[in-house]
Amino acid sequence: MEPSEGKGSTEGVQKPTPASATRPEPVEVSKEETVAEKPAKTAEVKTEKAQPTPRPKRKPSDIDVEKKVENTKEDMPVVEKITVGHVHLSGCTGCLVSFADNYEGLFKILDDYADLVYALTLVDVRHIPEMDVALVEGSVCLQDKSSVEEIKEAREKAKIVVALGGCAAYGNITRFCRGGQWNQPQMESYVPINELIDVDLYIPGCAPTPQQIRNVCIMAYLLLKGTDEQKELAGAYLKPLMDLAQRGDEACGCDLMYDVINQGLCMGCGSCAAACPVRAVSMEYGKPNIDRDLCIKCGACYAQCPRSFFNFDVMNEFEGISELIKGVME
């Protein structure tokens, strides 16, 4: 990585207000601001890096893209983007890949709703900047000083901290680590981020699904930048996921026993069996049977269960909300 390029982009992003808020005419955009915009256009960033030649001040395509964004914004109900970062702790990058698996939807989100200001693999920024939403992937290794510092910093710099995926939320398979792995055998203690910082929202699952991440991004955008009506809808939508963050940081297929069947709530729909990523849940005579040796503790089965939470005010509007999501992604 060119030192000059890294420096340039860091400076660009460290500006607390992203350039998108009050953007000058496209032709007047300075070099730094262009870079700050760039994270949205992953492909172009890569193309530039691949070129050893001096960086062109501006390619014609850049100007076109910026014009297009300006035009799109005319049609948007609200004008400002939110800033989102991806904080990578002890996870497998599967959560980030899942986010990227929205394909063109990812570009739509980055074009119109969220600036990606931090992500190890996608954004050339070394230190956690101020941001609206931090999507944290992975659990925290207590013996890894930088991880511990990073999660604390994420809490300070982000308005909303999201535990993205089973590891950040519940520990997931890192719960089974006992150390002794090369080349850091002393790293043996992995905890969900909730044990070190307050977490605002959980997206369970291994991997969390592209559609669930998409929905949370859209709803977070509406919550922070939408009209009063949109804020109300987004608040109602996000509440159960925020409640999950308050519920605790231990998950297991056993939750289906403790919090559903033992509570007299199971009606045998089969959602848990469909949600389980490792087929640890089978339906025997209409009720879930959990193979605890297979369970990786991702929390998907319980969160998917209609009897873990079911908010009628949101669910009754399923047709409108589905159309809303489809609409904003077009």
Next chain:
Amino acid sequence: MVLGNYKSVVAARSTDNEILKGAQDGGIVTQLFAYALEEGIIDGAIVAGPSDEPWKPEPVIATSKAELLAARGTRYTLSPNISLLKEATRSYGLDRIGIVGTPCQMQAVRKAQLYPIGMRDVPDKIALAIGIFCMENFPYQGLEAMVEDHCNVKLESVKKLDIGKGKFWAYTERGAVAQIPLKVTHKYEQPGCHVCLDYVSNLADVSTGSVGAPDGWSTVFVRTNAGEDAWSKAIGAGCFETKPIEEVKPGLDLVKKLATDKITKNQKTLEARATFGVGKGLRNPYI
């Protein structure tokens, strides 16, 4: 609101005698799926198919009319149809899924669409969700006790099971009819049904059940754009004969009464659960 949002409601039955022969009432689900399959509205449907044990349903993904026919009729025991929802998009490769289920299963479908926590790529692939009316359901062993111990009929020889006119009925292959008062069946109900606040599958695209319509007919609510699209095309193709619900007996009032009864009763259960212990309650999934 006990009947949910709907665009239209009619009494209807299939015009296909083959479907009606083994249907519970008007053959609505089988007929609508058969039509949707033929027209490409769905690529396959998750239905309660037969299994190794008599009257024990096994969720299956039907991709032909023959498989749909094998799943006709109500089983009165649990068929975890949602368990195949993700699998249908995977090993079966369905892009447009049809699914039938009870009101709680329709709730599960909508939760899978709005909160697809473990339902990767499922939300956009639900093409037609048909809900059935449901007062409560029974575990398989409960059904077994009702049929074999109370009705004194072998499950293997039962041709049809039905609930109606305040009774639970078992009809055998050789023509014997056994019936017990519904009161006797209550203790076999699965507990999870007692917190359910939906009788007529408010969240389905199309919901249907016998209540409100004459014998051999079904009441059909058309609720969503997707439901209306499929239903109107099927009507246009002559799949169903219909009667205005106002002109049939016992009509919509009975549906409304039973829905209100169920929801009122279960609201009370929820309230009782809140103070179940001493200063402690049981969990309420709706708050």
